[in-house]
Amino acid sequence: MNEFLCSHIKTFALFAPFTKFVIYNSNMIEIRQKLETLREEIRQHNYHYHVLDAPIISDGEYDRLLHELKAIEAEHPEWITPDSPSQRAGAPPADKFDKVQHPGPILSLANAFGADDAFAWFERVAKLDERVRDANFTVEPKIDGLSVVLHYRDGIFVQGATRGDGEIGEDITANLRTIKAIPLKIPVGESREKKEENSQISLFSGDQSLVSNSLIPNYLVVRGEVFITYEDFDALNKGLEEAGKKTYLNPRNTAAGALRQLDSSITAQRPLTLLIYQIVHAEGGEVPNSQWERLNYLRELGFPVSVDSRNFDNIEETVKYCENWEEKRDQLPYEADGIVIKIDDLELSDDLGIVGKDPRGATAYKFPSLEVTTTLNDINVEVGRTGVLTPKAVLEPIEINGVIVRNATLHNFDFIAEKDIRIGDRVLVKRAGEVIPYIIASITETRSGQERPYFPPKKCPACEQPVEHIEGEVAWYCVNAACPAQLIRNIQHFVSRGAMDIVGLGIKIVEQLVEENLLGDVADLYTLEREKLLELEGFKEKKADNLLNAIAVSKIQTLARLLTGLGIRGVGESVAADLTNNFADLDALRAATQDNLEAIEGIGPNIATAIVDWFLLPFNQQILGKLRDAGLNPSGQVSVASDQPSVFSGLTFVITGTLPTMSRTEAKEFIQSHGGKVTGSVSKKTDYLLAGEKAGSKLTKAEGLGVKTISEDDLREMSV
Secondary structure (H helix, E strand, O other): OHHHHHHHHHHHHHHHHHHHHHHHHHHHHHHHHHHHHHHHHHHHHHHHHHHOOOOOOOHHHHHHHHHHHHHHHHHOHHHOOOOOHHHOOOOOOOOOOOEEEOOOOOOOOOEEOOHHHHHHHHHHHHHHOHHHHHOOEEEEEEEOOEEEEEEEEOOEEEEEEEOOOOOEEEEOHHHHOOOOOOOOEOOOOOOHHHHHHHHOOOOOOOOOOOOOOOOOOOEEEEEEEEEOOHHHHHHHHHHHHHOOOOOOOOHHHHHHHHHOOOOHHHHHOOOOEEEEEEEEEEEOOOOOOEHHHHHHHHHHOOOOOOOOOEEEOOHHHHHHHHHHHHHOHHHOOOOEEEEEEEEOEHHHHHHHOEEOOEEOOEEEEEOOOOEEEEEEEEEEEEEOOOOEEEEEEEEEEEEEOOEEEEEEEOOOHHHHHHOOOOEOOEEEEEOOOOOOOEEEEEOHHHOOOOOEOOOOOOEOOOOOOEEEOOOOOOOOEEOOOOOOOOHHHHHHHHOOOOOOOOOOOOHHHHHHHHHOOOOOOHHHHHHOOHHHHHOOOOOOHHHHHHHHHHHHHHHHOOHHHHHHHOOOOOOOHHHHHHHHOOOOOHHHHHOOOHHHHHOOOOOOHHHHHHHHHHHHOHHHHHHHHHHHHOOOOOOOOOOOOOOOOOOOOOOEEEEEOEOOOOOHHHHHHHHHHOOOEEEOOOOOOOOEEEEOEOOOHHHHHHHHHOOEEEOHHHHHHHHO
């Protein structure tokens, strides 16, 4: 046995060096293959992000891939090639634009993930040059937008380009000219004193101008970031939604897509702005050699510069500032994924040189990623209080910035179809601040073939009634007035001042009555019993009596108010009044056809369809029957009676301010009962402005257009 073991040990000893070489060589091949895979994957992501403006992974995941690539290249510097993504910035420019050669490299930055990484960066560069330990630092928000390079010759904006690959960008001059924040002209060629001597007008604010003792360059190239603020993005989407158009998903891709349009008129329709943070090149003048002074210099020249930039005299305060911003990042008015730390002395920064595509003299202190990828396990549908059906994503739980996310919004059914989002897909999810997490896109490259397409439901998940979708509209609706998912909202709307005006029936009482199963629809209000109310918490005899009296009084409300209260989609106070003027009662309206309704001025095909569909639904017919049984069957007497003169016929009124005795709704009904029309805004077509106290801007506009202003007393006298 011993001889057998000794024999094998000798054999192993003989071949051990060769075995070690084979294992080592095998590992090297695997590492090299991993390197090439990473490079190709990162190139594809660069293309999706910089060229297509449609990233398919989150920033955090991209950073991890790049970090892994750099780690391999650091271990094997002999493998680094000029075309490696670690050595380049951005992506090659798109073919559809002319190319622009940048006068200097447009670099990107290495990342620091947290305070430890930031201090490690400081120590690395301090070892290269001891001057770093006494350096000042300038910090600026790292805006998540599109980097642009602007050229000024003799003070005139002559060209603008994207970053491209850092050496060559895309010419987007025409599109950039539409951005109002970009100055088309800056002062050039003369000092401040010379300008003031010639014009007697100071071009700059402040007593100590950074350009007062130097000539402004005749050729100046600056770099900045184009973006859309949260506020402007929300307003843009709100306007598109109201117009029935598709909305955008996030500010960054919207800004990038707008800048890279071939038609600049499309760019002009987007609320783009920018901030400038770098002087790339200057000829024919002098510029400060400090980053902090350059920011102020740029501001004095008329460029927009971030007000959140700061200057510190040591790395400790610098990093502390970054940590504080990490906690309050949501206070910035735009998307930012970190803070840029720059050595303020630009000569020192340049002396430190460049590693690959990253200048050693600056780093990006990255915030935790707000975008991640996870699996879409299912799609549920929620019914909102207005009847709109909204798809919700059920996700494989994932952490985003310290919060476990299990659900996200999918916007609408059109979005699911357009993006071809399927159950089982890997999806890109974003969570920013208090905003509900939302799906950005599916990552189709990861599909296995087991994913399932999704189709909108044909029935409401809450009440099992048919769902309505009008061609050309984004939303899908449940139009059942008794749908349990909408019940509280429907009753609240029914009793509101603009509808049946049932005093004392606020949202809390409505919720209480629904929870106690005393209300199953709006018609049940008229069958409430005093004894049942007295059994409820908070109800005494006086409160119960007052509520029942207010409900009883509402039975004499007009047909227009009842139509408004029923919550038919598209039928507000104005449309309800138009219907009252054309139909004698609810039975006549129920018998109306699509063509009958579209013949009424102001009622289009969508509203006409909504009215017809509402009256066809059996549950809604039951509600109308219950209302009739309760004594509510008003006729269209709000319209002009046949024995009354139409004193306001053909006249258009606008109501503003607080009237002495009438509410605005009452004044509107009074005008309409005498044949007049009421609109919401003053124009040249307005005949009279009915104004009360605190009339505001409508009164000013009316005076400017020469529209006659009348009081409530004037209105009553005119109707006699």
